[in-house]
Amino acid sequence: MTSPESIALIRSLSAVRQFADRPIPRQARDDIFEVVRWSGNASNRQQFEVLWVEDRDLLQRLAGTEGYAKHLAGAAAGAVIATWMERDELNAFDEGRIAERIMLAAHAHGISSCIGWLRGRGGEEAKQLLGLPADRTVRTTISLGFAAEGARRGRRRRPTGEVIRIAGRS
Amino acid sequence: MTSPESIALIRSLSAVRQFADRPIPRQARDDIFEVVRWSGNASNRQQFEVLWVEDRDLLQRLAGTEGYAKHLAGAAAGAVIATWMERDELNAFDEGRIAERIMLAAHAHGISSCIGWLRGRGGEEAKQLLGLPADRTVRTTISLGFAAEGARRGRRRRPTGEVIRIAGRS
Numbered sequence: 512m513t514s515p516e517s518i519a520l521i522r523s524l525s526a527v528r529q530f531a532d533r534p535i536p537r538q539a540r541d542d543i544f545e546v547v548r549w550s551g552n553a554s555n556r557q558q559f560e561v562l563w564v565e566d567r568d569l570l571q572r573l574a575g576t577e578g579y580a581k582h583l584a585g586a587a588a589g590a591v592i593a594t595w596m597e598r599d600e601l602n603a604f605d606e607g608r609i610a611e612r613i614m615l616a617a618h619a620h621g622i623s624s625c626i627g628w629l630r631g632r633g634g635e636e637a638k639q640l641l642g643l644p645a646d647r648t649v650r651t652t653i654s655l656g657f658a659a660e661g662a663r664r665g666r667r668r669r670p671t672g673e674v675i676r677i678a679g680r681s
Numbered sequence: 682m683t684s685p686e687s688i689a690l691i692r693s694l695s696a697v698r699q700f701a702d703r704p705i706p707r708q709a710r711d712d713i714f715e716v717v718r719w720s721g722n723a724s725n726r727q728q729f730e731v732l733w734v735e736d737r738d739l740l741q742r743l744a745g746t747e748g749y750a751k752h753l754a755g756a757a758a759g760a761v762i763a764t765w766m767e768r769d770e771l772n773a774f775d776e777g778r779i780a781e782r783i784m785l786a787a788h789a790h791g792i793s794s795c796i797g798w799l800r801g802r803g804g805e806e807a808k809q810l811l812g813l814p815a816d817r818t819v820r821t822t823i824s825l826g827f828a829a830e831g832a833r834r835g836r837r838r839r840p841t842g843e844v845i846r847i848a849g850r851s
Binding site: 513514515516517518520521522523524525526538539542544545546547548549550551557559560561562563564565566568569570591599600601602603604605606607608609610611612615616619620621626641642650651668669670671673674675676677678679680 | 683684685686687688690691692693694695696708709712714715716717718719720721727729730731732733734735736738739740761769770771772773774775776777778779780781782785786789790791796811812820821838839840841843844845846847848849850
């Protein structure tokens with residue numbers, strides 16, 4: 512079982528911040544939900560919840576919170592990750608895993624995405640907008656949608672040898 | 682462009698801790714390296730490095746550090762992620778993203794994996810073993826290899842409705 516198609520998919524994921532006015536197809540949404548459900552996480556406790564937002568008004572309010580998630584305003588859908596583990600490094604790590612899965616599942620449907628971060632009061636504001644309890648950490652958002660025509664993609668990277676290095680005898 | 686194959690791949694990723702005595706094929710390693718290189722991260726700064734270990738002696742020493750990475754001892758390869766951003770939440774988030782990509786790229790080649798965490802003195806011990814500078818954060822490891830016969834896979838999950846919820850009008 513080798514899948515060059517999947518490697519190409521993972522390799523080609525890139526951030527897009529401008530989206531076309533076109534909804535997320537039902538099948539894509541279902542697949543994203545499935546992939547979130549089967550996300551691995553610390554000790555399999557699954558102390559996270561993903562809030563899925565297609566409501567335009569709510570997307571714009573979330574885009575207006577403090578931080579770097581303005582691109583939610585033009586997204587077809589937004590995913591907001593809430594976590595509640597005892598150590599924040601565990602939360603942040605799981606948020607990274609879940610975000611990557613959501614973006615890859617969307618990408619498999621030709622849907623683009625971009626991570627957003629809430630800073631300062633942004634997390635608390637988002638919790639209020641989403642009706643989430645006080646003990647939740649809300650920090651990571653994902654803006655999703657089909658890329659607008661001419662949308663820029665960030666694809667600059669360091670060469671492989673600077674990013675990965677073989678240690679010990681090989 | 683819709684890829685049911687890739688969705689199935691992402692969905693079916695599961696943790697495996699027992700590995701067969703069989704090396705990682707060259708093509709799989711090359712693909713994992715490529716996917717690490719193209720990993721998106723905070724502000725595109727790529728303040729991370731992945732140490733790739735196939736040296737059996739070094740794998741066993743790493744497995745002996747404090748924390749939860751004992752399964753490195755039996756792995757065909759280990760990936761150790763080093764990060765150096767100014768805020769630890771950024772490091773942990775990127776570690777999650779990179780770990781997920783490495784595991785998915787391996788999975789596309791039929792290779793199993795498991796995340797390990799270094800705790801207490803484990804990070805410092807690993808840095809010494811790998812000759813990494815003091816300013817690096819080392820916490821996340823990934824054990825990789827073909828699954829041993831009869832290896833257990835953790836696949837229990839909460840139902841979709843408990844993990845993902847639609848907020849606002851849909």
